[in-house]
Amino acid sequence: MGKTMYEKIWDRHLVHEEKGQPGILYIDLHLVHEVTSPQAFEGLRVSGRKVRRPDLTFATMDHSIPTLNRSFPFKDEVAQKQVEALDKNCRDFEIELYDLNSRNQGIVHVIAPELGLTQPGQTIVCGDSHTSTHGAFGALAFGIGTSEVEHVLATQTLKQYKSKTLAINIEGELPQGTTAKDLILSMIGKFGHDFATGYVMEYRGDAIKKLSMEERMTVCNMSIEMGARAGLIEPDETTFHYIKGRQFAPKEEEWEAAIQDWKQLYSDADASFDEVVTFNAEEVTPKVTWGTNPGQVAGITEKVPSPEELPEDQQLAARKALDYIGLKPGTRIDETPVDVVFIGSCTNSRIEDLRKAAEIVNGYKVAENVRALVVPGSYQVKKQAEQEGLSDIFTEAGFEWREAGCSMCLGMNEDIVQPGERCASTSNRNFEGRQGRKARTHLVSPEMAAAAAIEGKFTDVRNWNVKKIEGIRQ
Amino acid sequence: MIKPFDSHTGKVVPLDAANVDTDAIIPKQFLKRIQKTGFGQFLFYDWRFEDGKENEDFILNKPEYKDASILLARKNFGCGSSREHAPWALEDYGFRVIIAPSFADIFYNNSFKNGILPISLENEQINYLFQQAEDPEYQLSIDLKNQTVKGSDGFSASFEIDDYRKWMLMKGLDEIGSTLINENEIGQYEKQHKIYYTSSRS
Incomplete structure (x- = not known):
């Protein structure tokens, strides 16, 4: 064997x-x-x-x-x-x-x-x-x-x-x-x-x-x-x-x-x-979490589910999650506004992540009332992104460009989502209080986070009009 | 030193929530302390306190449950972050036993190293205990040696635990000491074991 x-x-x-x-x-x-x-x-x-x-x-x-x-x-x-x-x-x-x-x-x-x-x-x-x-x-x-x-x-x-x-x-x-x-x-x-x-x-x-x-x-x-x-x-x-x-x-x-x-x-x-289990990759769509654990997730074109539609053993958790996250069943994900956008964390803060996010951001401005930050995963990622001109794309659009660290993924430093604010985050946990007391976290990809920052709400990145980055120094 | 665990009798507080994560057990703002002690005051902080005042609706704050030493919860207790601050906070608050249908892996391990016994029971048993624990006077007795949980109402269940963890917990033993019994073997292993990156160390 x-x-x-x-x-x-x-x-x-x-x-x-x-x-x-x-x-x-x-x-x-x-x-x-x-x-x-x-x-x-x-x-x-x-x-x-x-x-x-x-x-x-x-x-x-x-x-x-x-x-x-x-x-x-x-x-x-x-x-x-x-x-x-x-x-x-x-x-x-x-x-x-x-x-x-x-x-x-x-x-x-x-x-x-x-x-x-x-x-x-x-x-x-x-x-x-x-x-x-x-x-x-x-x-x-x-x-x-x-x-x-x-x-x-x-x-x-x-x-x-x-x-x-x-x-x-x-x-x-x-x-x-x-x-x-x-x-x-x-x-x-x-x-x-x-x-x-x-x-x-x-x-x-x-x-x-x-x-x-x-x-x-x-x-x-x-x-x-x-x-x-x-x-x-x-x-x-x-x-x-x-x-x-x-x-x-x-x-x-x-x-x-x-x-x-x-x-x-x-x-x-x-x-x-x-x-042994199988999973069909063809089913994958751009995802946004709607609840308070990473398994409570929906596609960008879907609606926030009603707890009654879910298996019985998930209903109580779903009700509590929706109460915390402040969303009603039936709300369209792509009509849900965001207050904060965080691009960073050990999940999505590497150079490729920043390149992909910058490609979405290039030529656009962060929506009014949205606070958006990019926290590179390491000093070396930060330097490379600066050399490639990615940091300029982010800052010109209105993103904050930070030093490397875990930052708003878990809010142990001063990078905290305020009570009741809704954050599109490229991190890994949408638990209650994770990014700050009463903070509402929605986990997404760097591309989806970048698009949410520009639109001020979750947006299907598959329909994004990408403005080609001229003179990229990769 | 870990408190040896032999048997324990105490009141039960029912925390009716699944997937209780370690962020909820001990929020991040309390992870900056460099000691192991004094975390109990911060246990479930965001649930227990509202603007610095006790949230009266939260079950741990109900006066009749304040001296409970057994925590009853739903599945996947302790998921998320590996922070050992979670069992430190539970132990310091006064919990010695946690009963749930299932536990997250890292939390389960961490509990044993801090004199806390996590016990998995079947869903029906857990449902029954949730009903019984509505009475704050309800007590459970845990006998680690015989691996049993008995209730003041005649409830009786046995639980699984591997012999090694049981023995370590009953004796309150330091695992490092027990591993170092095999120190020579570790040394022998190191002589033949290749770790490539060490050649590139300056």
Whole structure:
């Protein structure tokens, strides 16, 4: 019997196995940020332990930092203390830190791929649920709590139970005018917000193979929004091409060896998954969430559903969601106005996302009464977008152009959606209060967010009159 | 140190909501603290408080439920962010047991590391408990060793838990210490294990 990709990676990293106990799994890459790590470092100090492999640990600052003026003192003293704590912890424990002055700073799930740290076949963890992003490279990557952060710091391993496996076979092609974000939102809508709990899921099929590396990251990023432990995509030429030449990519002879190694990372034809489902990509349309979890989603040409139309076990949640989000059943999605537009987050803040959004924005102005901001995923994305002239397109249209960070995805800094405001957001969670107390979040693709900013309401981006960007410096 | 968990008897507060996410359990503005303690005051903050005042309609604020130590909820409890601040807040507030039809993966793991026992029961059992817990005096007794939940009305159910987590929780053991028993094997593994990016480190 063959093995799934997940089983191959698991077997390669299993240090110790004992009956009746979780296995000890080796961790190749540990990413650290300021919010979920201070208590872990404190735990090490209290018990007199060291970081076992500082050379496999990388830290950055992203969650609570300002995206306007980043020099000390911060307006938010508590956030500054947290950033200072990370700085001290990294110095004390000799961990590489990409701080606010570093050219490598950015959202943790943007910078690791960008630097070439994320590679196929690795085990990658971070105290952040969107670590699933790195699964796009065929790496087993998942979020952990702070106790486990401390465990990895101290032992470079985790005690893990083997997950069940789930294959999602995606048939057909994504229709013109739809995106990777629409694909993943459609799948969460179809299968449900907790469908994959306890599973490691593998996205398969031609529609996935045709996606760029950055689009694959968008898909895997939101695996956790289906409850999955991790999402995986088989590495291929797209993956290798993306990694090649990056700072931490293997060089010369080692590159060849690595490629041969990575080519073994596929699920064998006779491998068996615990669960197999299919999804038809042809069904995908531009999506907008209408509720307070990512599975509560509709197409742009649809209407806000009536809770009574939904399966019985979803009705109570739908009623509560509509009450919070302030929409009536039957409201047309494309007549729903927005107050705020946020383009950013570990889901959609990479250079391709910004290019696609800029293409929509070019030659237009942000609607009156709409506050729109673009927060690049990393310093490097920001610089590249500035070189390509994308930042000019955004600012000339009336967008704010910010420094890299998580920003309004979770509103830990001052980038908050005000109570009752409606936000078109390229992030990953539309939970109550996520972007601010009583803030109303609608998850969309970068293209849909850009169009909403211009129109002041959700708009079908498939009908957009794109004004070609002249003299783009890509 | 984790509080060892053997058995627990307490009142039950019914929180009738599915997909309770960790953003709701502990909103982001409270994640900037660098200690593990003192999060209980911020538990379910946006539901418990309205303009700084207690929201009287929220179930946790009803005086008759204030000393409950068992939280009853609907499916997919603890979904979303990996923040361990969620179990820190629940534990600090006074909860030791959470009963729901299902839990999100990361939250489930995090709970055990903080002396909280998450128990999954069948939907019918949960529905029954929601009815019973309308009486704030209703109590449940959890016996971890025998894996049972018993009610003051004669309700009785058994629950699943793997032996390792059960043992760790009953002893209040530190998992790092238990892993380091195998430290030599970790060292042996490292000698043969290839991580490509380490060659490119300056």
